[in-house]
Amino acid sequence: MTSTPSGAAPDETFRKWAPAWSPDHTDPELPPITLITDTHDQPAYTTTALAAHQPELGRIAVHPTPLATAPAYLAHDLIRALGKHLPPPHFDPPWWTSNADESWRVAVAWTQALNISHYVICRTHRITGRHLEHLMALRERTRIRLTLVVSGPPPDALSTILNTVAHHHIDSIEGTRQHLNADPATTPQSLAGYPWWQRAPFPCPPNEPWYELPPRPRRPAGSPDEITSGTRGTPARLPPSDSPPPVIALSAFTRADTSSAHFETVAQRIHTHIAHPVHAAVVAIRALTGYGTDQLVQLTLPTPHRRRAGLPTDLPEWARLLQDAVRLHTELRGRHVPPEHLSDANTPFRLSAWDSNEVAHATETCHLVAPQSPGT
Structure with missing residues (x-):
């Protein structure tokens, strides 16, 4: 480049x-x-x-x-x-x-x-x-x-x-x-076994399992909203059915060398179903960490000037490549990335309202659903 x-x-x-x-x-x-x-x-x-x-x-x-x-x-x-x-x-x-x-x-x-x-x-x-x-x-x-x-x-x-x-x-x-x-x-x-090349069925068959995202972290603070949407803007949980598909809870990501058949399936869905790199990367981080879109826009990458950051530093290869795609797309958009020592540096996910809505739809397209809140 x-x-x-x-x-x-x-x-x-x-x-x-x-x-x-x-x-x-x-x-x-x-x-x-x-x-x-x-x-x-x-x-x-x-x-x-x-x-x-x-x-x-x-x-x-x-x-x-x-x-x-x-x-x-x-x-x-x-x-x-x-x-x-x-x-x-x-x-x-x-x-x-x-x-x-x-x-x-x-x-x-x-x-x-x-x-x-x-x-x-x-x-x-x-x-x-x-x-x-x-x-x-x-x-x-x-x-x-x-x-x-x-x-x-x-x-x-x-x-x-x-x-x-x-x-x-x-x-x-x-x-x-x-x-x-x-x-x-x-x-x-790094690309030889990349899940991109093993395509997941599109769209997901109705009988394929849904995955529940990891619990939402408490910090940073935000205003949680529903992240799945049946018709772009219309909140939805699982599709109504006499025999709803199974739901598998995902645990929060810990180490890049920890293999999981569930995360491999999620990776294949994300790389097959989501065409925009920013939307794909956001859904990937949500699946790995449970962060809401309202929290992701506040998260920073760790730097020598600011070692504490909300985003994991040791992501699996398939997710790190998505972050590379986001960086490249940001450069193509001509967006200014401030110096590392400034407060808004290294915030890779700057989502518009339209982007947030597309992320919600893409999340459901991959058969991912938010955890049920108490009392729901």
Whole structure:
């Protein structure tokens, strides 16, 4: 990730990243784009490209949604290819999914947090010029390798872009197979067994157990509210049923080396069901600690200047990676992080009212429920 020089002007240092691209600002040191042309639309090209999908090696193959022209749609396709689910069409979508800039920030944050190094985009001839520009902006930010598979002649928008960036051309199935098998077969050990790659059923089947979050800590003080919501804003507990699903109480997290089948299941649900990194990280911390959303916004990470902090320092790998994604997303949002010695430093969870509502919905989506209060 490129850091901003310390001498940069404040408005440049804290400006939101937007998926805007200009050929005048292309980094010539980026890996050249690979264009694969399939003149006669042979199925073998698409099959080979999709078979190259190996997220544990940092390579993601994306099949764009047909005829989807809205600027955010290709970002959604990337997020889905990374193993995340967006709500089905008949569900009320999260606010950010209709915002193209925020959707692309989410895609970039996950790309960097998961060390994705190569995107293979199938049927590139069907995506719009706006999508191509947003994809170029993602390439500039993340410095990934980019392979574009085109069936038929390249569209004018793609030809215009390729005239301004370094690229090379492959026009045979043999060359395609050789190119897509050329990635180094290594990946960071921390990602090899990451629960992201073991997808949980989406949505949770009705008979799957619900998990009760750990007891809410007494500090910091806050105003506890209901954290599950059936229809975004409508509080709910468990779904009404003649035979309600079993509820398993989660104990508060203690040590990162303590394995638990229950937490493994929760981790898989969070990484499969929640597409926004901030919402996923908040639900993870709630599942590990029991903190309410009203408490999380007050919590700080431990630093050399302030060693006492509410957030655990020794989180399991799957949760620490989520915090990395939050940090990356915060930078993309252009939010200023104050020096460590100030009181509001290292508060990773700055939630708007909309975010809090989405966290409530995401919590229920993962079949997590707040502990029953006395007398309820």
